[in-house]
Amino acid sequence: MSHLHFPDGVLPLWLVGAGIGFTMLLIALSLSKLKGEGDLPRKTSTVAVMAALIIVVMSIPLGFIHYHINLTVLVGLLVGPWLGFLAVFVVNLLLSLIGHGGITVVGLNSLVLGSEVFLAVLLFPVFRKWLQPLIAVFTTTVTVLILSNTLAAFIVVLSTLSLGVAEVAAYVEAGQQLIAGIPGWFIGSILTLVLVGGLIEAGVIALILSYLRRVRPQLVRALFETKGKKA
Numbered sequence: 412m413s414h415l416h417f418p419d420g421v422l423p424l425w426l427v428g429a430g431i432g433f434t435m436l437l438i439a440l441s442l443s444k445l446k447g448e449g450d451l452p453r454k455t456s457t458v459a460v461m462a463a464l465i466i467v468v469m470s471i472p473l474g475f476i477h478y479h480i481n482l483t484v485l486v487g488l489l490v491g492p493w494l495g496f497l498a499v500f501v502v503n504l505l506l507s508l509i510g511h512g513g514i515t516v517v518g519l520n521s522l523v524l525g526s527e528v529f530l531a532v533l534l535f536p537v538f539r540k541w542l543q544p545l546i547a548v549f550t551t552t553v554t555v556l557i558l559s560n561t562l563a564a565f566i567v568v569l570s571t572l573s574l575g576v577a578e579v580a581a582y583v584e585a586g587q588q589l590i591a592g593i594p595g596w597f598i599g600s601i602l603t604l605v606l607v608g609g610l611i612e613a614g615v616i617a618l619i620l621s622y623l624r625r626v627r628p629q630l631v632r633a634l635f636e637t638k639g640k641k642a
Contacts, residue, residue, distance in 0.1 A: 419513035430518030487528035495528035
């Protein structure tokens with residue numbers, strides 16, 4: 412859901428540079444973690460499978476709303492943050508080569524989608540303490556998508572820091588005039604559709620995990636057991 416579609420040359424160089432720098436740091440940490448754990452051939456194939464899964468679902472629009480699901484929360488819960496982040500980076504790199512966001516935005520997009528992977532791993536155990544597994548997954552997904560979209564919006568705001576005061580004021584005034592000319596019901600409809608998209612993604616992930624629990628329980632056993640308690 413949260414993906415920056417800016418082409419190359421739109422965002423300031425300092426911002427895309429920072430995105431690339433932080434992404435490279437996280438890639439180095441991910442590779443270091445995985446190398447220390449061993450079994451690299453299996454983990455490499457896992458990254459490939461997860462990346463392919465994300466690309467496939469991102470290529471399927473929901474139709475009635477301008478939205479596609481990512482399943483990054485699912486990836487994070489299944490393979491953990493480090494493998495998940497590597498998969499996200501591969502996805503963004505491949506998508507940039509076909510115009511789904513510029514090549515220079517790969518770093519920022521990896522941070523945005525990667526945040527969904529890390530947040531899923533952090534938040535699910537918290538919700539799991541109070542909720543049943545699938546409800547916890549649903550709640551985690553919606554929360555993560557809200558936070559990652561907030562991060563994407565924050566990056567857009569940061570991109571204005573390189574502008575002069577007069578330029579920023581001009582953009583703000585133009586934005587206010589544009590918003591003033593849009594009916595309130597239309598803005599509310601857009602926000603509702605975005606929320607509906609998030610709820611759909613949460614539902615899809617919950618259904619996938621429910622299916623995996625029946626056919627491949629070993630893949631999701633840890634999600635349905637917390638501190639020895641079985642769901």
